[in-house]
Amino acid sequence: MFTPPTDPKKSVKVKVSQLCELCHARKAVMKRPKNLQRICKECFFSVFETEIHNTIVSNNLFHRGERIAVGASGGKDSTVLAYVLKLLNDRHDYGVEIVLLSIDEGIVGYRDDSLATVKRNQVQYDLPLEIVSYKDLYNWTMDEIVACAGIRNSCTYCGVFRRQALDRGAAKLGIKHVVTGHNADDMAETVLMNILRGDVARLEKSTSILTQSSGSPIKRSKPFKYSYQKEIVLYAHYKKLDYFSTECSYAPEAFRGTARELMKNLEAIRPSCIIDIIHSGESLKLKPKRAKKAPPPSHMEIRPDGSVSLQNEFIDGNRCERCGYLSSNKICKACMLLEGLEQNRAKIQLEKDSTTEGAAKLSRTLEKLQF
Amino acid sequence: MVICKRCKLLDATLVSRKEPFCDECFVKFISLKQRKQMMSDDYFQDIFKISYPDKKRGQAEADKQNQDSNVLVPLSLGSSSLAVLDILNDTLLEQKQTHRGKTGFHVEVITICGQAEFEEVRGKIELLKSKYKENSDKILFHIVDRNQFFAVPFDLQEITLYIDNFNTLVRSSNNPSTTVEKVLASAPNKTAKEDLLNIIYTHLIKKFALQRNFKAILWGHSMTKLADEVISLTVKGRGAEIAGYLDDSSLDSKYNTAFRNFHPGRDVLLSEIDAYCHIKGLSQFSHNYVVQDTLFYDKFVDKPTKNVKLIKNMTMNELARQYFDNIEGDYSNVISTVVRTGAKLSNPDNELNQIMHCSICNAIIYKNPVNWLDGITVSKPFVIHNEEELTNYNAWEAANPDKAEKLNKMSDTPAKNVGVCYGCITTLTGMKDRKLEWIRRDDKAELTAVLQEYEIPSDDSEQ
Numbered sequence: 141m142f143t144p145p146t147d148p149k150k151s152v153k154v155k156v157s158q159l160c161e162l163c164h165a166r167k168a169v170m171k172r173p174k175n176l177q178r179i180c181k182e183c184f185f186s187v188f189e190t191e192i193h194n195t196i197v198s199n200n201l202f203h204r205g206e207r208i209a210v211g212a213s214g215g216k217d218s219t220v221l222a223y224v225l226k227l228l229n230d231r232h233d234y235g236v237e238i239v240l241l242s243i244d245e246g247i248v249g250y251r252d253d254s255l256a257t258v259k260r261n262q263v264q265y266d267l268p269l270e271i272v273s274y275k276d277l278y279n280w281t282m283d284e285i286v287a288c289a290g291i292r293n294s295c296t297y298c299g300v301f302r303r304q305a306l307d308r309g310a311a312k313l314g315i316k317h318v319v320t321g322h323n324a325d326d327m328a329e330t331v332l333m334n335i336l337r338g339d340v341a342r343l344e345k346s347t348s349i350l351t352q353s354s355g356s357p358i359k360r361s362k363p364f365k366y367s368y369q370k371e372i373v374l375y376a377h378y379k380k381l382d383y384f385s386t387e388c389s390y391a392p393e394a395f396r397g398t399a400r401e402l403m404k405n406l407e408a409i410r411p412s413c414i415i416d417i418i419h420s421g422e423s424l425k426l427k428p429k430r431a432k433k434a435p436p437p438s439h440m441e442i443r444p445d446g447s448v449s450l451q452n453e454f455i456d457g458n459r460c461e462r463c464g465y466l467s468s469n470k471i472c473k474a475c476m477l478l479e480g481l482e483q484n485r486a487k488i489q490l491e492k493d494s495t496t497e498g499a500a501k502l503s504r505t506l507e508k509l510q511f
Numbered sequence: 512m513v514i515c516k517r518c519k520l521l522d523a524t525l526v527s528r529k530e531p532f533c534d535e536c537f538v539k540f541i542s543l544k545q546r547k548q549m550m551s552d553d554y555f556q557d558i559f560k561i562s563y564p565d566k567k568r569g570q571a572e573a574d575k576q577n578q579d580s581n582v583l584v585p586l587s588l589g590s591s592s593l594a595v596l597d598i599l600n601d602t603l604l605e606q607k608q609t610h611r612g613k614t615g616f617h618v619e620v621i622t623i624c625g626q627a628e629f630e631e632v633r634g635k636i637e638l639l640k641s642k643y644k645e646n647s648d649k650i651l652f653h654i655v656d657r658n659q660f661f662a663v664p665f666d667l668q669e670i671t672l673y674i675d676n677f678n679t680l681v682r683s684s685n686n687p688s689t690t691v692e693k694v695l696a697s698a699p700n701k702t703a704k705e706d707l708l709n710i711i712y713t714h715l716i717k718k719f720a721l722q723r724n725f726k727a728i729l730w731g732h733s734m735t736k737l738a739d740e741v742i743s744l745t746v747k748g749r750g751a752e753i754a755g756y757l758d759d760s761s762l763d764s765k766y767n768t769a770f771r772n773f774h775p776g777r778d779v780l781l782s783e784i785d786a787y788c789h790i791k792g793l794s795q796f797s798h799n800y801v802v803q804d805t806l807f808y809d810k811f812v813d814k815p816t817k818n819v820k821l822i823k824n825m826t827m828n829e830l831a832r833q834y835f836d837n838i839e840g841d842y843s844n845v846i847s848t849v850v851r852t853g854a855k856l857s858n859p860d861n862e863l864n865q866i867m868h869c870s871i872c873n874a875i876i877y878k879n880p881v882n883w884l885d886g887i888t889v890s891k892p893f894v895i896h897n898e899e900e901l902t903n904y905n906a907w908e909a910a911n912p913d914k915a916e917k918l919n920k921m922s923d924t925p926a927k928n929v930g931v932c933y934g935c936i937t938t939l940t941g942m943k944d945r946k947l948e949w950i951r952r953d954d955k956a957e958l959t960a961v962l963q964e965y966e967i968p969s970d971d972s973e974q
């Protein structure tokens with residue numbers, strides 16, 4: 141197993157006031173954002189790992205003999221996740237088999253470099269790796285999608301495609317459980333976003349640790365649900381884990397950016413607010429619904445902030461007519477988005493061709509394309 | 512000059528919801544929004560409408576209903592509560608005019624304040640009294656000292672949070688009484704201060720409403736204020752309280768189901784309320800608040816009074832407000848979306864096998880916050896594994912003999928474990944020594960202890 145390099149031992153007398161508030165025996169090196177406790181490196185490793193172990197055990201996330209795929213992006217969250225899961229699996233004998241599953245969205249300068257990191261992790265942690273690419277699955281890379289549909293909704297496309305890609309990748313490996321590196325900060329942000337957007341369909345489930353669409357063979361879980369991003373970064377730093385820290389070149393949509401900014405400010409005055417928001421999120425419950433007319437199938441709604449909301453209610457067992465993926469509608473979200481993209485691509489190509497083809501033919505074709 | 516889109520006559524002075532308004536049409540627009548809320552269901556219609564004898568009731572009964580329709584307006588002297596009161600005053604005048612002196616309801620106004628601000632507050636209230644003197648028979652003013660919160664017929668208690676295991680223990684306090692100022696001084700953290708003040712003021716107002724049989728409390732809160740409260744409650748770990756906070760349709764179960772809470776300004780943005788106050792000349796009565804000119808073509812607020820505060824000096828509520836202020840231009844629907852979403856929430860399921868109220872804020876505790884926190888926070892140290900560390904530990908033990916022992920034995924005087932909600936645990940974390948002097952909220956004598964009022968000189972002499 142991969143053993144991170146250790147610091148050279150230096151022996152300096154530590155003042156009593158500088159000692160860790162847990163062990164009172166080693167020098168405190170950090171303050172936990174959760175409870176402002178000042179603790180030492182060893183205690184930090186111990187509480188950080190044990191808290192994740194407790195989360196796994198108390199939520200019955202894994203069962204013996206299960207094969208799990210870690211959604212590995214090469215970023216800090218998934219790198220630490222792969223490392224810690226392997227460690228805990230050995231330490232507590234969960235009896236699970238861990239595989240790394242990476243998605244290649246096709247974003248030059250970001251994903252190609254981060255995939256190189258995942259490939260190193262594969263060697264360092266000695267775990268099998270499977271890579272699924274958007275290009276193979278959908279015949280589109282994210283770079284092409286952005287060129288065609290603009291940058292504004294890049295994360296909407298990317299999110300829908302990634303969800304399906306992870307499922308397909310897992311299915312290919314015969315794995316029924318995908319574990320992702322979503323951390324407490326992500327959870328809290330989701331709770332706030334769902335309230336700010338009025339996304340009632342997702343509100344109650346914003347903080348679920350385990351999700352599974354009924355009828356779907358693949359479940360997803362988030363063992364880092366209660367782990368602070370700051371602590372994950374510190375853990376990676378102290379353990380000298382090899383991760384990739386560049387952000388995706390397609391910045392998150394502007395509205396999410398405002399929520400992130402708010403969170404950052406809130407955290408500055410009360411670091412526990414992340415866990416406080418999750419506590420709130422777990423107690424959000426909707427009033428019983430009054431019967432309401434369902435929106436038409438393949439209903440796509442543009443939210444006030446400009447992002448796209450896709451219909452979310454799920455009807456059991458239905459499959460997409462085109463690709464066979466689980467879908468409550470005739471055609472799944474990914475195929476719907478793909479259809480839009482193909483039409484746009486056609487238009488763009490027509491525009492390019494129009495010089496040679498003549499304007500009359502172009503306008504005829506465009507008429508057909510209108511919807 | 513732009514012409515008002517409503518009357519198509521006068522020059523517009525402001526833009527609201529993308530529409531240019533003249534002063535007059537805008538005042539009508541805001542006033543109608545509140546009146547629509549006042550007629551929004553049977554309970555409120557019964558209060559605000561004038562009842563007349565009909566098949567079901569005789570003259571005496573109808574008169575009694577009008578007589579009993581009393582509402583309480585908590586007046587903080589911010590723009591929202593001033594506007595609510597102003598619209599009620601107009602409604603009363605109208606009723607008097609069209610019903611030969613009769614009105615369907617009457618209003619009492621309560622302002623809670625500290626000693627230091629009393630003189631200024633009294634001055635403003637006296638001015639308001641004379642402004643509304645045509646309704647002096649229908650609008651009554653009260654000022655209550657916030658220290659009445661601690662004027663209870665029993666000894667106070669001291670609540671202490673033990674951070675190692677999140678337990679809160681309570682014992683009788685050594686001080687027979689305390690003051691709001693002292694309690695606030697022991698809250699170094701601004702958000703904790705604000706949280707406690709909010710609990711104190713809300714309790715005093717509701718207790719007052721309960722003791723004097725009011726039918727409803729008319730909170731001034733604008734849509735903007737409601738939105739930032741929804742976000743603040745979420746952020747402070749009090750998400751379970753959102754449903755109750757926005758509930759205008761049930762009687763307040765924490766106060767003997769004696770009255771309803773009502774937010775007549777829930778359809779109106781704060782910037783719109785401010786514009787209303789400016790047009791109606793109410794700015795002069797405001798206290799601790801500067802009426803803003805956001806909607807007006809012609810600006811009148813001096814730049815420096817606009818909030819330029821450092822983040823670290825702000826409270827959670829102020830940050831939420833700042834967020835909404837900043838996005839109002841780009842994402843105008845967010846505020847109403849947040850309030851609408853909050854209104855779709857219900858109280859969470861109770862995971863405890865009894866109904867338990869928080870000893871500090873009185874909120875219902877739906878799940879045990881101690882277990883929750885304990886479940887996600889490990890406080891077991893990593894083993895001591897060499898000589899050097901052992902030496903350090905011994906040094907620590909020698910320096911903190913009592914602390915080392917206290918880790919297990921928590922206190923010397925008998926103390927009992929009490930229920931404190933998650934939000935208040937967070938507040939306690941921000942208090943000096945994680946301690947709070949407080950009243951016993953579960954004591955029956957607490958709710959009936961009469962609240963002393965400040966005298967406001969009556970203006971009988973002028974009449």
Ligand code: SF4
Pocket residue numbers: 245282294295296298299388389390391392
């Ligand atoms: S930021 Fe958006 S576009 Fe980039 S990888 Fe993430 S979801 Fe995809």
Ligand SMILES: [Zn+2]
Pocket residue numbers: 160161162163164165166179180181182183184892893
């Ligand atoms: Zn330690």
Ligand SMILES: [Zn+2]
Pocket residue numbers: 460461462463464465471472473474475476
């Ligand atoms: Zn499909």
Ligand SMILES: [Zn+2]
Pocket residue numbers: 515516517518519520521532533534535536537
């Ligand atoms: Zn007009």
Ligand SMILES: [Zn+2]
Pocket residue numbers: 869870871872873874931932933934935936
């Ligand atoms: Zn409480």
